[in-house]
């Protein structure tokens with residue numbers, strides 16, 4: 135059982151829901167789902183122990199900075215499940231073959247030796263590994279993600295490098311880098327990419343006061359540190375920027391400051407004027423009752439209505455397997471409704487934010503978050519705030535820049551959400567002051583949630599399952615903005631959001647992989663929109679009529695199914711099974727419906743843009759290939775110029791996509807122009823993007839008719855006393871957290 139399962143075994147209701155008959159009525163079982171489960175702590179340790187016992191790898195611990203660790207050593211950076219090949223998984227899931235062998239994907243930093251590099255390995259079989267073999271080509275060592283050890287070295291080295299600026303920093307900020315700085319210490323944010331060309335590793339650091347919400351407290355000093363050498367003593371400052379002025383070195387700035395030649399901006403006193411970056415409540419609302427009492431809550435009157443067993447989830451027709459991949463985040467597998475497969479995989483691939491600004495750090499910031507450990511940054515979710523109190527919380531284990539499995543408590547949560555709007559309803563007016571009937575169905579969705587806190591920013595990742603066969607993926611952005619020191623030149627690149635703070639404009643983009651298997655792997659892709667026709671009226675031929683008709687465009691090759699930004703995306707994006715029809719003779723289909731305000735982050739082909747070539751497209755549909763598993767990688771952040779994965783190559787051969795196994799790659803996002811209300815944090819309302827997967831002639835009717843939470847109210851025969859007949863298929867008596875009044879509905883209306 136996976137790490138999401140072993141220690142949690144059975145949470146929620148155990149009984150699987152009843153399965154309505156479908157074309158393939160076998161639901162995914164918990165046992166089968168477990169082939170997709172993340173590695174357990176025991177498996178992670180087994181991989182580590184197996185590899186560290188190989189003398190030829192010469193692996194040393196990752197941590198041990200304080201013990202004098204070295205960057206010129208070999209270490210195990212990442213261990214995670216290597217998901218089975220799709221062909222093998224399907225043989226097992228559908229044909230009853232043997233379960234695929236469990237294997238690990240391992241990233242090793244080879245810092246020792248004459249040619250430092252990063253090499254990936256496949257290790258297996260688990261739980262008792264017997265082999266390891268390299269996977270792919272070694273990656274340049276300068277492209278590796280930043281590890282804690284290097285960051286610690288950077289911290290320490292900076293103290294030496296900025297020694298000449300001791301007086302200056304104290305004067306302008308009241309804070310310092312001294313070891314005895316107490317409550318008045320300086321810290322920094324490092325931006326990426328780290329340089330201007332492949333092979334470089336030189337980073338702009340933005341110095342900040344280390345107070346709560348330090349991201350909003352730049353002191354105006356930015357320094358460019360070249361740290362490509364493995365010996366930190368060789369790291370140097372190449373350039374210095376202070377409040378709009380450039381200097382060759384810290385010494386030059388210090389000397390010019392001493393001579394009174396630098397205009398300085400003294401920061402407001404702390405803590406008197408630094409409350410703004412904290413969560414501490416201040417002020418009052420001008421209207422409305424007090425807000426200190428609990429707000430509305432999610433409640434489960436009869437306990438959970440979903441079944442979670444290990445990494446297997448079942449709810450109102452849905453079944454799926456999930457994992458929290460350390461490198462990228464949430465990944466769903468074998469998503470089925472009523473036993474029929476909708477998608478083989480739905481997963482987060484990458485999240486980026488590209489900035490503009492007038493300070494060098496802001497100008498250089500192009501965050502590509504997988505390179506920061508996006509999937510592993512799944513810190514604890516708070517009951518009642520991040521997820522409802524009644525949610526089921528699941529721990530995760532990550533082996534990322536560590537020396538063993540690290541437990542992330544409550545990394546995931548799962549809950550049924552009342553959507554606050556009926557799934558369906560109708561008031562059937564009799565136009566005589568009453569109704570022929572009222573019918574309604576409670577609106578609910580099951581939410582699977584995780585978060586990634588990538589330094590300042592927090593992403594909240596959700597997958598929602600609705601009982602009508604609709605699935606939704608969405609991401610909310612919150613946390614602190616990446617902001618820089620305000621100078622008047624900054625007005626061109628955002629908003630001044632505090633006395634000395636510029637909120638820099640940036641574009642957030644998120645990339646999703648949706649490997650659709652609509653009622654089977656063989657699918658075709660078609661777009662639909664409306665077009666107008668101008669015809670003569672059949673019943674009055676002298677007159678003309680203009681009306682819409684369905685403009686269907688089969689897309690038979692990958693290039694015809696790649697939609698670059700700048701051109702409108704057709705509104706109906708249909709994935710259909712050409713061999714399966716519903717009862718009404720339509721090819722069974724699912725529709726992909728994006729919810730996005732994305733646009734490109736850079737002109738096509740411009741330097742760093744090559745590292746995120748997926749971001750050229752709203753949507754691209756490709757043929758499934760095992761070697762086109764992910765659209766990004768751990769190494770793009772620090773070498774976007776010669777990326778290890780080029781999504782553009784997925785499209786290059788322009789393959790046929792007719793009746794093939796298709797993968798939809800979807801980019802969603804938004805332009806964020808920070809404003810005063812981004813202080814203290816970017817708030818979630820309005821900052822949500824994602825997509826829906828909606829059945830379109832996949833079923834013969836709305837499958838939510840199977841829900842027993844429907845209510846129908848009809849007028850009773852005239853002689854009855856109640857006046858109405860209420861029909862329902864669930865408990866009638868009031869339950870906990872339901873109104874103590876019995877349900878009532880009259881359906882009449884009158885003049886007064």
Ligand SMILES: [Cu+2]
Pocket residue numbers: 611615640642806816
């Ligand atoms: Cu933003």
